[in-house]
Amino acid sequence: MIAFRALALAAGLALVMPAPAQDLRQRPPEDEVIYFVLPDRFANADPANDTGGIRGDRLRHGFDPTHKGFYHGGDLKGLIARLDYIQSLGATAIWLTPVFKNKAVQGAPGEETSGYHGYWITDFTTVDPHLGSEADFKALVDATHERGMKVYMDIIANHTADVIHNVECGDRACDYRGRADYPYSTVGGVDGAPINPGFAGDRVMTVDNFARLTNPNFAYTPRVAPGERQVKVPAWLNDPIYYHNRGNSTFEGESSTMGDFSGLDDLMTEHPRVVQGMIDIYASWIDRFGVDGFRIDTARHVNPEFWAAFAPAMLERAKARGIPNFHIFGEAAYNDLEPGLLARHTIVDKLPSVLDFAFSTAVRETVAGDRGTERLARLFEGDALYAGGEPAALRLPTFIGNHDQGRFSTAVRQGHPRASEAEIAARVRLGHAMLLLLRGVPTIYYGDEQGFSSDGSDQDAREDMFPTRVASYLDNRLVGTDRSPGADHFADHPLRAAIAELARLRTGHAALRRGLQLTRAAGKTPGLFAVSRFDPDDGREYLIAFNTAATPWSGQVEVDPRRSGFAPLGGTCTGATLSAPGSVALALAPFAYCILASGK
Numbered sequence: 001m002i003a004f005r006a007l008a009l010a011a012g013l014a015l016v017m018p019a020p021a022q023d024l025r026q027r028p029p030e031d032e033v034i035y036f037v038l039p040d041r042f043a044n045a046d047p048a049n050d051t052g053g054i055r056g057d058r059l060r061h062g063f064d065p066t067h068k069g070f071y072h073g074g075d076l077k078g079l080i081a082r083l084d085y086i087q088s089l090g091a092t093a094i095w096l097t098p099v100f101k102n103k104a105v106q107g108a109p110g111e112e113t114s115g116y117h118g119y120w121i122t123d124f125t126t127v128d129p130h131l132g133s134e135a136d137f138k139a140l141v142d143a144t145h146e147r148g149m150k151v152y153m154d155i156i157a158n159h160t161a162d163v164i165h166n167v168e169c170g171d172r173a174c175d176y177r178g179r180a181d182y183p184y185s186t187v188g189g190v191d192g193a194p195i196n197p198g199f200a201g202d203r204v205m206t207v208d209n210f211a212r213l214t215n216p217n218f219a220y221t222p223r224v225a226p227g228e229r230q231v232k233v234p235a236w237l238n239d240p241i242y243y244h245n246r247g248n249s250t251f252e253g254e255s256s257t258m259g260d261f262s263g264l265d266d267l268m269t270e271h272p273r274v275v276q277g278m279i280d281i282y283a284s285w286i287d288r289f290g291v292d293g294f295r296i297d298t299a300r301h302v303n304p305e306f307w308a309a310f311a312p313a314m315l316e317r318a319k320a321r322g323i324p325n326f327h328i329f330g331e332a333a334y335n336d337l338e339p340g341l342l343a344r345h346t347i348v349d350k351l352p353s354v355l356d357f358a359f360s361t362a363v364r365e366t367v368a369g370d371r372g373t374e375r376l377a378r379l380f381e382g383d384a385l386y387a388g389g390e391p392a393a394l395r396l397p398t399f400i401g402n403h404d405q406g407r408f409s410t411a412v413r414q415g416h417p418r419a420s421e422a423e424i425a426a427r428v429r430l431g432h433a434m435l436l437l438l439r440g441v442p443t444i445y446y447g448d449e450q451g452f453s454s455d456g457s458d459q460d461a462r463e464d465m466f467p468t469r470v471a472s473y474l475d476n477r478l479v480g481t482d483r484s485p486g487a488d489h490f491a492d493h494p495l496r497a498a499i500a501e502l503a504r505l506r507t508g509h510a511a512l513r514r515g516l517q518l519t520r521a522a523g524k525t526p527g528l529f530a531v532s533r534f535d536p537d538d539g540r541e542y543l544i545a546f547n548t549a550a551t552p553w554s555g556q557v558e559v560d561p562r563r564s565g566f567a568p569l570g571g572t573c574t575g576a577t578l579s580a581p582g583s584v585a586l587a588l589a590p591f592a593y594c595i596l597a598s599g600k
Contacts, residue, residue: 035091043078062114069113090503103161166220174247299330339382398440406457565599
């Protein structure tokens with residue numbers, strides 16, 4: 001009988017860390033463990049920048065630590081001060097929400113919130129003063145690199161802050177007006193001459209074609225308040241001709257790429273000026289700071305031709321800067337277990353990689369829910385669809401919760417409202433085991449390691465790591481601890497210890513980072529899900545088994561008959577023996593996982 005004990009690493013215990021700083025550039029994207037963080041909610045090291053240097057009340061500067069939709073004071077200096085904490089968790093890369101200067105407050109009267117999250121950009125060339133300065137960002141990148149860790153920036157090309165409004169709608173949101181009813185040629189072209197003649201339409205992304213478009217009033221009459229007419233940087237962003245101005249997206253049909261995302265000004269990313277402008281903007285961040293990758297917000301809401309030009313330009317600039325493994329991954333948000341929807345963006349859009357929303361769906365259905373483990377098998381069957389096939393799937397950043405979708409623990413509690421706290425904790429731990437052991441680049445959402453459990457998604461799932469003052473955060477019930485939600489959360493926690501051990505295993509074994517994956521067992525009901533992963537250097541087989549059921553599982557799992565000497569590596573299982581060539585007998589407790597490694 002083989003028994004694996006639960007491991008609990010103290011926060012300061014040394015782990016198997018990534019390569020030294022001088023070697024971090026050589027690590028491929030699939031080698032990383034990403035820690036995803038909202039700087040405003042992480043650590044406040046400089047209260048002097050809490051209001052961003054803006055005078056007035058919260059409706060001007062956006063700072064209100066008692067409201068979940070306003071700035072809370074976290075900053076880049078706070079992140080620097082907590083790099084020990086992040087690295088001791090086993091993270092090798094940090095993904096930050098956008099650090100660019102945002103519109104501090106926007107929204108209809110009585111519905112105002114702030115740009116604490118970073119997605120309402122006005123100045124694409126500098127750091128939001130609520131978070132610090134460009135010098136602070138450089139210090140963060142340098143300090144992270146000194147530790148052998150990478151920095152991924154969250155970037156946006158789809159939209160800017162909500163500055164442009166339409167005369168016809170007043171203060172109301174405008175309904176989408178499509179090209180059939182409101183073609184550019186109506187008033188948009190010179191003497192009525194249509195833009196984009198011919199079959200390809202506005203996909204004729206040439207300067208001559210778009211020179212025909214001289215009037216932005218083709219669907220609505222855009223207007224900008226006098227005080228905001230020059231608020232965007234670079235200056236070309238202030239011209240309404242570079243926006244679609246067609247009203248709010250319905251997220252269907254053409255409006256998906258041409259409508260405003262909840263009122264945010266939708267850039268005309270078909271326009272050659274916009275394409276080159278965005279290339280220039282983001283290339284400068286690579287040049288100035290030497291960041292290691294971009295996560296692209298709202299990527300599916302931008303026309304494919306834009307990404308086909310943008311992504312290669314970024315990779316080329318990064319390579320010239322000495323960053324050969326620059327990681328670009330787009331957000332294509334689908335609440336669906338259809339890998340083909342995601343894979344399409346790597347083929348048609350030519351994006352190097354995408355966030356694996358299908359992975360999140362599959363783990364939520366099987367661990368937070370009660371679906372059969374065949375859902376996981378179906379997910380991985382789609383790996384061949386990505387541009388580059390199954391090896392490309394190794395580079396997909398995987399996650400089980402985030403700032404938009406909400407926390408995995410919340411999904412577990414919603415899926416099992418009568419479960420004990422012990423079962424909730426076991427399911428949450430199992431979800432993170434899948435995240436860190438299965439193919440892809442695991443992305444840990446900040447606070448999950450401390451047992452954060454939210455009321456919902458979006459603002460409800462963006463709690464403070466420092467002592468919070470938000471009433472709706474203070475009544476949350478954390479997973480795996482009796483600690484108050486109002487405490488400082490840079491502390492030991494059983495889930496943090498479990499994640500740190502899983503990260504240590506992943507970092508220490510090439511098969512768990514770069515090994516191709518083969519499904520060994522799955523079923524139509526909760527229970528066993530097993531895969532083999534293969535070391536790319538010496539061919540060793542790693543058998544990884546999970547039990548998603550509330551009852552024990554025991555039986556046989558197939559392995560390569562040429563393998564022998566399977567030995568325990570991590571997790572908890574009993575009775576693990578090579579019962580015959582090509583077959584391993586093992587037993588798993590409810591919600592347990594197990595890792596066995598063969599000889600070479």
